Each structure stands twice: as structure tokens, then as C-alpha cells.
Amino acid sequence: MLRKEKTTVFLSGLVLFSLGFVNCAQELPVKELALAKSQVERAERLSAEEYAAEEYSEAKKSLISANEFASQEKASDSKQSADYAISKAYDALEKTLPKLAAKSREEAVTAIDAADEAYASEYTPEEFKKAVSARDAGETKLAQADASLASYLREDKDETAKELKRTVALQEYEDAHNHFLEASKISQDAKKVALDRSGSIRQSADEVDASLEKAYTYSKGGNPAIDEEKARVASAREDITAGRLKTADEKIKTARLAAASLLQASVKDHAKNRNGQAREVVEDANARFGELKAETYLKSNAKESYASTQENLGASNESLQASGNLLEQEKYEDSIAQSEEAIRLAEISIDQVETLKGKTTVAKKDRTAVEPQADTKTTTTTETDGDKATSSQVEELSGGWKRYTVEKSNPTDCLWRIADREDIYNDAKLWPRIFEANRKSIRNKNLIYPKQKLNIPPKTGKIGSVPKQ
Numbered sequence: 001m002l003r004k005e006k007t008t009v010f011l012s013g014l015v016l017f018s019l020g021f022v023n024c025a026q027e028l029p030v031k032e033l034a035l036a037k038s039q040v041e042r043a044e045r046l047s048a049e050e051y052a053a054e055e056y057s058e059a060k061k062s063l064i065s066a067n068e069f070a071s072q073e074k075a076s077d078s079k080q081s082a083d084y085a086i087s088k089a090y091d092a093l094e095k096t097l098p099k100l101a102a103k104s105r106e107e108a109v110t111a112i113d114a115a116d117e118a119y120a121s122e123y124t125p126e127e128f129k130k131a132v133s134a135r136d137a138g139e140t141k142l143a144q145a146d147a148s149l150a151s152y153l154r155e156d157k158d159e160t161a162k163e164l165k166r167t168v169a170l171q172e173y174e175d176a177h178n179h180f181l182e183a184s185k186i187s188q189d190a191k192k193v194a195l196d197r198s199g200s201i202r203q204s205a206d207e208v209d210a211s212l213e214k215a216y217t218y219s220k221g222g223n224p225a226i227d228e229e230k231a232r233v234a235s236a237r238e239d240i241t242a243g244r245l246k247t248a249d250e251k252i253k254t255a256r257l258a259a260a261s262l263l264q265a266s267v268k269d270h271a272k273n274r275n276g277q278a279r280e281v282v283e284d285a286n287a288r289f290g291e292l293k294a295e296t297y298l299k300s301n302a303k304e305s306y307a308s309t310q311e312n313l314g315a316s317n318e319s320l321q322a323s324g325n326l327l328e329q330e331k332y333e334d335s336i337a338q339s340e341e342a343i344r345l346a347e348i349s350i351d352q353v354e355t356l357k358g359k360t361t362v363a364k365k366d367r368t369a370v371e372p373q374a375d376t377k378t379t380t381t382t383e384t385d386g387d388k389a390t391s392s393q394v395e396e397l398s399g400g401w402k403r404y405t406v407e408k409s410n411p412t413d414c415l416w417r418i419a420d421r422e423d424i425y426n427d428a429k430l431w432p433r434i435f436e437a438n439r440k441s442i443r444n445k446n447l448i449y450p451k452q453k454l455n456i457p458p459k460t461g462k463i464g465s466v467p468k469q
Contacts, residue, residue, distance in 0.1 A: 104177045
């Protein structure tokens with residue numbers, strides 16, 4: 001690079017030196033010296049030193065000699081050296097330009113391909129079209145240059161015509177080279193813009209992954225086709241990282257179509273299976289509830305529990321019916337949601353039925369034991385107090401408040417069952433007090449979770465706020 005800069009400075013100096021003779025020595029070959037200088041500089045600019053080192057070196061030396069002769073006012077020698085410098089500069093250009101144009105063409109094609117892979121045709125179509133047009137213009141000029149050079153080589157009669165043909169060919173090669181350079185630059189800029197917009201393709205990949213993950217969940221990981229599409233999306237992500245956005249987009253589009261089909265099939269199968277499971281659980285709950293004698297519970301202190309069980313069971317049957325209707329309408333995800341609700345409510349009903357059966361048994365035992373022995377009640381109370389003292393679920397707070405930690409037990413904890421505990425209210429119908437006191441943490445009265453802490457207000461009076469501890 002330093003060598004080129006020095007050469008350029010030197011050649012520029014030669015121009016000034018030559019022009020100094022215009023007024024004092026008109027016979028000097030000023031025209032030839034100027035042409036020689038321009039062609040040597042042209043050869044240098046077009047990398048002739050790399051492709052035609054010998055010819056370029058001779059042209060430069062002859063130009064220096066021509067200027068030296070001019071400084072000595074040796075016009076004839078100066079002209080001869082200048083003409084030789086021009087001839088060797090053309091020889092260097094003839095040898096250089098076809099190779100240079102071929103190289104720049106290859107670079108332009110590579111740059112356009114890279115821009116195309118980055119999906120520049122999609123994200124910056126106008127610039128991509130300009131790059132392609134510049135390349136096509138270069139191709140046209142290159143073909144013309146090859147034809148002109150061939151015509152020059154065939155010419156052997158008219159030297160003037162021959163030299164003209166060579167001049168035209170060299171210019172056409174240089175024009176082709178410049179078109180290819182333009183195509184490369186535009187392509188590189190277009191590629192950069194396209195890569196900056198790769199976020200939309202990444203988002204598409206995320207969306208397809210989400211659909212495949214959903215299908216995977218519904219099918220419980222039992223479908224190899226889902227794994228295949230997941231691998232396709234992973235490969236697309238690698239293409240995005242490597243700048244191959246067009247290839248990535250094609251893979252993602254293919255995976256998206258497949259994912260939609262796989263999700264539809266898996267959600268349909270899951271909806272059918274879950275509806276069948278819901279039907280089994282609801283039928284079981286109906287059968288268990290049917291074994292209860294209504295008159296036994298409606299005339300006892302368990303009538304609220306019985307009514308709650310009946311209400312939950314009715315709701316589970318309604319959800320099951322809705323699930324079936326939605327399944328017929330091909331609204332599979334809605335059908336699944338209704339099946340889940342039917343199962344949840346039916347399982348609560350089953351727990352309630354079993355609790356009611358247990359209460360009936362205990363009541364019968366108590367009646368047979370209490371009537372002959374007057375002190376049985378006292379004994380039972382003592383045992384209950386012992387249970388309270390050892391319960392790790394209930395924490396005493398100030399002002400008659402308590403804190404209860406939900407646990408997953410059999411039967412499962414629910415608000416009415418908590419209210420029915422002897423160490424809480426001993427009355428299931430008071431469950432709304434617990435619900436009201438915990439509205440911020442309980443959105444659905446039928447949904448509480450293990451390890452959830454519930455604030456239990458006093459059994460009577462205004463609920464108010466839980467005391468600060």
C-alpha cells in the first residue's frame with residue numbers, strides 16, 4: 001500500500017514536471033507524456049502490478065525515462081519512451097483486465113448469493129434488484145469485451161483499427177469490472193439490512209416451537225413426527241445464526257404447516273381421551289352418590305354437605321355434557337377444558353360422598369354409645385382437644401383468628417371440609433366466612449392448593465381484617 005502511494009505521488013509529480021515545458025518547448029511530446037502517465041496510473045489502479053508485473057514495471061520505467069528526456073529537451077527520445085510506456089501500459093492492462101473482471105464477477109456472484117441467503121429479496125427487495133441489475137450489466141459488458149478482444153487479436157492489416165479495438169476491449173473490461181464492484185457493494189449492504197431484520201424469523205421459529213411443544217404435551221411425547229419437526233426448527237435456528245435467513249424461513253414454513261397438522265391431530269386425540277376419562281369419573285361419582293339415602297342426610301346436620309355434594313355433581317355432569325357437545329363441534333381445546341372441569345368437580349363429589357358415608361357411620365356409633373353412658377361426650381371432647389393440640393395445620397392467632405395450612409390428604413381439603421373440622425368451626429355451612437376472609441388468595445372457592453395458608457376468622461361476628469402478628 002505504501003509503495004502504491006509513493007508511486008502515485010511520483011507520477012503526479014511527473015505531470016507537473018512535463019507541463020512545465022509547454023511554454024518553453026512546444027516541440028516536446030506533451031500529449032504522449034500525458035497519455036503515458038494516465039495509462040500507467042490506470043494500470044496501477046487496476047492492480048496490474050499483481051497480474052502483469054513485468055509489463056507494468058517496464059511501462060513505469062519508460063514513463064520515468066520519457067520525463068527525464070523531456071527535462072533534457074531531448075524531444076525525440078522523450079516521445080519514443082512515452083510511446084513505449086503507453087504500449088507497455090496497454091500490454092499490462094490487456095493481461096490484467098480480463099482476469100480482474102473475472103475475479104470481480106466471481107465476488108459479485110458470491111455477494112449476491114449471500115444476500116439472497118440472508119433473504120434480502122424479502123427484506124430489502126429494491127436494493128437486491130439493483131445488485132442483480134448491476135451484475136447483469138457486468139455480464140453484458142464482459143461478453144462484449146471478450147468479443148472485442150477476440151476481434152483485436154484477429155486484426156492483422158490495419159494497425160490503427162487494431163489499436164482502436166484493443167482500446168475498446170480494455171474499456172469494456174473495465175466497465176464490466178466496475179459493474180461487478182457495484183453489485184458486490186449493494187449486495188453486502190442489502191445483506192446487512194436483511195440480517196438486522198432477522199428477529200421476525202426468530203419469532204416465527206418461537207411460534208412453531210410453541211405449537212410443537214403443545215402437540216408434544218397432548219400426545220405425551222409419543223409421536224416421532226413431532227420430534228422430526230422440532231429438529232427442523234432447531235436446524236433453522238442454526239441457519240439464522242449463520243445468516244442463511246432464506247433457508248431458515250423455508251424450513252420454518254415447512255415446520256409450521258406440519259406443526260398445525262400435528263397439533264390438530266394430537267389435540268383431537270387428547271380431547272377424545274380426556275372426554276372418555278371424564279365420563280368414567282363422572283359416572284363413578286353419580287353411582288356413589290346414588291348409593292346415599294337422601295332422607296338420611298336431609299334430616300341431619302349433614303344436609304349442607306349433602307347439598308354441596310349434589311351441587312358439585314350436577315355441575316360435573318353439565319361440564320361433561322358440554323365437553324361432548326364441543327367435541328362434536330370440533331372445538332377440541334374447549335372440550336378438553338370442560339372435561340378437566342368435569343373431572344375436578346366429580347373428584348370433589350366423590351370425596352364429599354366418602355366423607356358423608358364416614359359421618360353417617362360415626363353418628364350411628366355415637367348414638368349407640370352415648371345413650372347408655374352419660375360421660376361419653378366428655379371423653380370425646382378430651383380426645384378432640386388432644387387432636388387440636390397436636391395439629392400442625394392450625395396456628396392460633398390473636399382475636400380469635402387462626403391460620404390453617406392446606407394439605408393434600410384423603411379426602412382432599414376443601415373449604416367446606418375445613419369449616420367442618422372440630423378445631424375450626426365444626427360446621428361445614430360456615431365455609432363462606434373462610435372464603436370471604438381470603439378473597440385475595442382464593443379466586444375460585446373450589447380451588448385451594450397444598451401448603452396454601454388460609455386465615456380463619458372467628459366463628460361469629462363481623463369478619464374484619466386478620467390481626468397483624
